[in-house]
Amino acid sequence: xxxxxxxxxxxxxxxxxxxxxxxxxxxxxxxxxxxxxxxxxxxxxxxxxxxxxxxxxxxxxxxxxxxxxxxxxxxxxxxxxxxxxxxxxxxxxxxxxxxxxxxxxxxxxxxxxxxxxxxxxxxxxxxxxxxxxxxxxxxxxxxxxxxxxxxxxxxxxxxxxxxxxxxxxxxxxxxxxxxxxxxxxxxxxxxxxxxxxxxxxxxxxxxxxxxxxxxxxxxxxxxxxxxxxxxxxxxxxxxxxxxxxxxxxxxxxxxxxxxxxxxxxxxxxxxxxxxxxxxxxxxxxxxxxxxxxxxxxxxxxxxxxxxxxxxxxxxxxxxxxxxxxxxxxxxxxxxxxxxxxxxxxxxxxxxxxxxxxxxxxxx
Numbered sequence: 001x002x003x004x005x006x007x008x009x010x011x012x013x014x015x016x017x018x019x020x021x022x023x024x025x026x027x028x029x030x031x032x033x034x035x036x037x038x039x040x041x042x043x044x045x046x047x048x049x050x051x052x053x054x055x056x057x058x059x060x061x062x063x064x065x066x067x068x069x070x071x072x073x074x075x076x077x078x079x080x081x082x083x084x085x086x087x088x089x090x091x092x093x094x095x096x097x098x099x100x101x102x103x104x105x106x107x108x109x110x111x112x113x114x115x116x117x118x119x120x121x122x123x124x125x126x127x128x129x130x131x132x133x134x135x136x137x138x139x140x141x142x143x144x145x146x147x148x149x150x151x152x153x154x155x156x157x158x159x160x161x162x163x164x165x166x167x168x169x170x171x172x173x174x175x176x177x178x179x180x181x182x183x184x185x186x187x188x189x190x191x192x193x194x195x196x197x198x199x200x201x202x203x204x205x206x207x208x209x210x211x212x213x214x215x216x217x218x219x220x221x222x223x224x225x226x227x228x229x230x231x232x233x234x235x236x237x238x239x240x241x242x243x244x245x246x247x248x249x250x251x252x253x254x255x256x257x258x259x260x261x262x263x264x265x266x267x268x269x270x271x272x273x274x275x276x277x278x279x280x281x282x283x284x285x286x287x288x289x290x291x292x293x294x295x296x297x298x299x300x301x302x303x304x305x306x307x308x309x310x311x312x313x314x315x316x317x318x319x320x321x322x323x324x325x326x327x328x329x330x331x332x333x334x335x336x337x338x339x340x341x342x343x344x345x346x347x348x349x350x351x352x353x354x355x356x357x358x359x360x361x362x363x
Contacts, residue, residue, distance in 0.1 A: 003050035003058075004100035011056070012041050015049065018056040022083045027212055029188040031081070034211030036183035038063035038363045039081065048100035050084075050093045058084040060097035062104050062113075063363050065174040069354050071288035076174075076355075077105035077113040077276070080363030098126060102276055111281040112324075114271045116362060123272050129321035132270025132328045132355050133249035136217075137262040139236045150203070150227065151196045152234045156185045158194055162202045166222035172250060172356045184360040187211055193238075195223065195231045203227045206235060208243070210359060218245045219359025225253050249329065250354035270355060273324050285327065285353065294346050310343045328355045 007015050016032055019039070024031040032039045038061055050058040060082040067074045079101045084093045105113050117123060120130065145152075160181035167173060167181075185192065188211050195204040204223025209215050218235065221228055236243045244265060247254055275281055282299040289297040296311045306317040308326065315338070317323050325331040329352035333344050 001050060001052050001057075004048040004096045005050075006045050007047055007049050007056075009041070009044065011049070012044065015047070015056055015059065018085075019059060019081060019083065022085060023081065024212065027188075029211070031211075034187055034213075035061075035063075035080070035363050036186065037180055037361075038078070046101070046104055048097040048104070050096060052088070057088045058093035058097055060094065060101050061363065062101040063361075064105070064108055064110060065357065065361055067172065067174050067355065067357070069172045071291070071350055071353065072284045074112060074281075074284070074355065075108070075110045076357070077101070077108070077110040078357065078361070078363050079113055079115040082115070082117075095126065098123075102126075102274070106276050109277060109280065111275070111277050111284065113274050113276055114357065116271045120272070124321070126274070127320060128272040128274045129324050130269040130271075131273040131324045131330070133330060133352075134266075134268045134270050135247045135249065135255060135264065136266040136268070137245045137247060137255075137258040138265040139232055139243040139245065139262050141261075142237050142240070143233050143261065145230045145233050145237075147227070147230050149198060150230055151198070152231065153194045153196065154191065154238060155194075156190065156192045158185070158192060158202070158205070160185065163205055163222075166202065166205060167358075170222060170358075172248065172354045174357060174361045176361075180360075187360075189215065193231055193235050195227050195234075204231050206231050207359060208235060208239075214359060216241055216243055217359075218243060219362075221245070225257055228254070229257050246359065248354065248356040250356070269330065270328070270357065273328065275320055275324055278320075281327075285350070288350055288353070292349055294349060297346065308347070309339075310346045313340050313343045315339055315343075326351065328352050 019031045046062040048060050049056050061080055063078045065076045067076050082094050160178045163181050164178055189209040191208045193206045197203055204227040206218045206221040208218050278301050286297055286299055298309045300307045306323045307314050309315050333347045333351050
């Protein structure tokens with residue numbers, strides 16, 4: 001057994017074949033086309049493999065994202081495509097590859113790592129915890145479009161720069177290039193829907209589906225909320241199936257509109273998060289508090305525990321999993337009855353901090 005290590009360039013073809021055979025054997029497209037910015041030769045240095053007799057038997061990949069929020073900019077490492085060949089499972093190889101990805105994230109000064117999984121207990125043993133927010137709204141009934149001045153188009157032949165302009169208006173988003181959008185538009189089973197005004201100006205877009213995942217899920221959208229609501233109605237009517245719209249917690253205006261005609265199907269978590277650079281992360285958050293006029297916020301790691309509070313009014317968290325939920329949710333500072341009213345008021349000015357990874361960036 002050799003590894004975990006990054007693949008060599010001459011192993012790229014074998015790696016893609018391994019991933020296709022173990023993750024997409026029933027699909028007509030290579031998995032690299034689903035994750036064009038993560039599973040690419042340009043990102044080979046962020047992949048971790050284990051080999052035996054020169055055969056790849058396990059893999060995981062890290063994709064770094066710069067996530068902008070209103071109060072701070074976070075560097076987030078997304079981990080995905082974690083797989084071990086069936087004949088080599090239960091030997092700890094996936095754990096080794098994930099630990100390698102975490103090490104790579106630390107070397108690249110990521111604040112956090114995130115992954116999406118249903119194997120919660122497995123990842124909790126490595127320090128991950130369910131955190132953040134995710135709201136899913138069901139559009140079950142067909143409804144007529146309200147603004148008949150809009151023109152709707154189904155198709156991926158859209159200027160990536162126009163999409164990027166709308167996307168960059170989000171208060172929380174990962175930094176993307178125009179080329180990123182160009183690659184995302186090529187993902188199999190990705191269906192882009194757009195809304196235009198009478199002057200052929202793009203007002204909104206919504207993406208449904210992404211390769212083998214997210215069918216009938218609008219996992220990404222941008223534009224004016226009232227236009228988006230009509231666009232969602234158009235998609236629902238076109239597909240003639242129940243449509244689920246994924247919404248971050250901080251998109252309160254969108255959530256209010258959806259709550260008027262949709263069913264809240266699920267209030268869940270953004271994903272499983274792990275802090276990989278505690279000092280840097282806490283420094284960013286304290287800086288954000290100072291910018292809001294709260295210069296006595298305490299967020300510190302002390303030996304094996306964490307201290308938070310305001311001034312001399314301090315409290316202790318024993319576990320990092322509690323800290324990540326305090327910082328990004330779903331822990332609500334106002335629900336902590338043991339914290340004084342004044343400290344709760346000050347901490348709730350920014351906590352939980354908004355964090356979101358839009359669908360095309362997830363791996």
